[in-house]
Amino acid sequence: xxxxxxxxxxxxxxxxxxxxxxxxxxxxxxxxxxxxxxxxxxxxxxxxxxxxxxxxxxxxxxxxxxxxxxxxxxxxxxxxxxxxxxxxxxxxxxxxxxxxxxxxxxxxxxxxxxxxxxxxxxxxxxxxxxxxxxxxxxxxxxxxxxxxxxxxxxxxxxxxxxxxxxxxxxxxxxxxxxxxxxxxxxxxxxxxxxxxxxxxxxxxxxxxxxxxxxxxxxxxxxxxxxxxxxxxxxxxxxxxxxxxxxxxxxxxxxxxxxxxxxxxxxxxxxxxxxxxxxxxxxxxxxxxxxxxxxxxxxxxxxxxxxxxxxxxxxxxxxxxxxxxxxxxxxxxxxxxxxxxxxxxxxxxxxxxxxxxxxxxxxxxxxxxxxxxxxxxxxxxxxxxxxxxxxxxxxxxxxxxxx
Numbered sequence: 196x197x198x199x200x201x202x203x204x205x206x207x208x209x210x211x212x213x214x215x216x217x218x219x220x221x222x223x224x225x226x227x228x229x230x231x232x233x234x235x236x237x238x239x240x241x242x243x244x245x246x247x248x249x250x251x252x253x254x255x256x257x258x259x260x261x262x263x264x265x266x267x268x269x270x271x272x273x274x275x276x277x278x279x280x281x282x283x284x285x286x287x288x289x290x291x292x293x294x295x296x297x298x299x300x301x302x303x304x305x306x307x308x309x310x311x312x313x314x315x316x317x318x319x320x321x322x323x324x325x326x327x328x329x330x331x332x333x334x335x336x337x338x339x340x341x342x343x344x345x346x347x348x349x350x351x352x353x354x355x356x357x358x359x360x361x362x363x364x365x366x367x368x369x370x371x372x373x374x375x376x377x378x379x380x381x382x383x384x385x386x387x388x389x390x391x392x393x394x395x396x397x398x399x400x401x402x403x404x405x406x407x408x409x410x411x412x413x414x415x416x417x418x419x420x421x422x423x424x425x426x427x428x429x430x431x432x433x434x435x436x437x438x439x440x441x442x443x444x445x446x447x448x449x450x451x452x453x454x455x456x457x458x459x460x461x462x463x464x465x466x467x468x469x470x471x472x473x474x475x476x477x478x479x480x481x482x483x484x485x486x487x488x489x490x491x492x493x494x495x496x497x498x499x500x501x502x503x504x505x506x507x508x509x510x511x512x513x514x515x516x517x518x519x520x521x522x523x524x525x526x527x528x529x530x531x532x533x534x535x536x537x538x539x540x541x542x543x544x545x546x547x548x549x550x551x552x553x554x555x556x557x558x559x560x561x562x563x564x565x566x567x568x569x570x571x572x573x574x575x576x577x578x579x580x581x582x583x584x585x586x587x588x589x590x591x592x593x594x595x596x597x
Contacts, residue, residue, distance in 0.1 A: 199323055199588050200519050206316050207581045213315070214576045217241075218308035219290035225279030225297045225304070228335035228345070231256040234277045234307070238332050241311050245318040247330070254348025258332040262317055268326025268593045269361040272354070273583055274541060275310035276303050276336035276345070285567040300569045301337065302368030302554065308576055309366070313583035326591035329360060336537050342390065342499060346537035355544055362509050362590050363541045364548045366579060368571055371561035372553030375578035377517060378529035379550040381510045386463035387470065387502040388535035391438070393418065393458040395445075396491040402450035411445060411456040414490040421480045429476055436473060437463040437533050463533045465502055503539035506546035512595050513548040513586055520585035521578060548586070552579050 226234050235256040242249045242260035250259045256277070284291050284298040292298045314330050331354050335345035355363065372378060395415045400408025422438060430436055440460030446453035464470045474496050481492040517526055529551070538549055554571035555561050562569050589595070 196589065196592060199320060200516070200585055202320065203316065203584045203588060204520055204581060206319065207577050207584065210312055210316060210580065211577050214308050214312040214580055215573050217311055218304050218573065218576060221304040221307045222299050223290050223293050225292050225294050225299045226277075227281060227297055228278040228337050228339045229255050229343075231277045231334045235332065235334070238277070238307065238311065242314060242330065245314055247314065247318070253352045253354060254334065254345050256334045257345060257349050257352070257354070259354050260314055260330040262314065262321065262324070262328045262330070264324030264326055264328070264591065265322045266325040268324075268591045270327040270329060270358045271587055271590045272329040272331055272360045272363040273310055273313060273587055274331040274333055274363060274365040274538060275306040276333045277307060278303060278335050278337050280337060280565060282565070282567045286570045288570070298567060300566055301564050302569075302571060303336070305368050305554065305571060305576060305579065306366065307332070309579035309583050312576070312580040313587060316580065316584045317587060320588070324588060324591065325593055327358070328587045328591055329354070338499075338537070342497070344500075344537040346540035350540050350544055355541065360545055362506075362546050362548065364513065364583075364586050364590070365538050366550050366552045366582065367536065368554040368575070369551035370555055370564055370569065370571060372551060373555055373557065374553050374572040374575040375521070376525045376527075376553040377521060377550055377582065378527055378553075379510065379514065379548075380505060380529055380531055381507045382504055383465045383502055383531040384505050384549050385503040385531060385536050385539065386435070386437070386465055386533045387467065387539070388499045389462040389470065389496040390499050391440070391460045391462055392495040392497075393440070393460075394455060394493040394495075396455040396493075397452060398489070399454045400452045402452065405452060408452040409489045410452050411490055412453055414484065414488050414492070415443070415445075415456045415458060417484060417488070418481060418492065421484060422477060425476055425480055426473070430469065430472065434469045435465050435531070435533060436469050438473065462496060463535065465531055467502065500535040500537050501539045501543055503536055503542055503549060505542070505548055509546040509548050509590075512590065513550075516585050516589040517582055520581045525578075552582065
């Protein structure tokens, strides 16, 4: 195994230009969630050229490529997401987006290039690999407005089965981390999320006679205050939770009390019990506020993603591989992130390892994901390739060699 990992390091360096070219091609041709027709076609074409067994059209535009090693071993999977965001790019580079109003601003072009690069690299070592390595290219991680992300559909389609994979792994770029450095956590990696809709229904009246109506804008402000006091004083501070609203709408004219106000936001949490505690506690608070004001208050919490949890034993094995191929100085454990990811649907089914790969250019300030100015350091691609190929080669061994 040591010889294979050493060869992976050499091949990854030799493939640097190849992987950069892949990334730039995907970056120039971004596609939104559930619209990844070209991306899927290009991915499938590359996998077929490598001689992999390829399945397309999974949960929309999902693609799976299977690489079978020459020796007995475990089935393992690597997942990469494919979709882009509805943003107009503001980065002036020759490979900027050629699709108006669409941009790879979350690094999925990096994820695609790393996964395809790993498939290319490992196909060259096929006669020495163990088990089956499954490359899962998933649509719609960002999810469209209706909220249907691609991971549940791919899981339901059986991409982890026949045979059942022993482990699934994946990465996400991290713009606040130096290029090629890795952060991971042994258990909770990213938060679960709910889509919140808070509806406050009042009674319209003339703005000069508010006593004849019920003002849902005023009640909404009171509700927001109740939320913050509840989170501050009723939720154990050792249990992270974030509740924010991103939209608010209501009313038709400046001098008429609105009939209703609707706020939409998200609840993020690391323990399922905390989610239930927040929902139940806020509904009790809102029942009291409704009684006091005469408004009707409805809170809907629709689950989007489960908590993303790494398997501790698998994480220890994966970190042992990464220390070997990246160097121990590039790895550090980190606190869980309060963002969410639909990789959690894969992690809920089989042991999983998910980690963050730094893409911050040296000497520059971190750039935010989902920004039209997002411009990650392509030097990170080689490190991502080493990590993905090393993990798949190591974890597919019948007995973990480290």
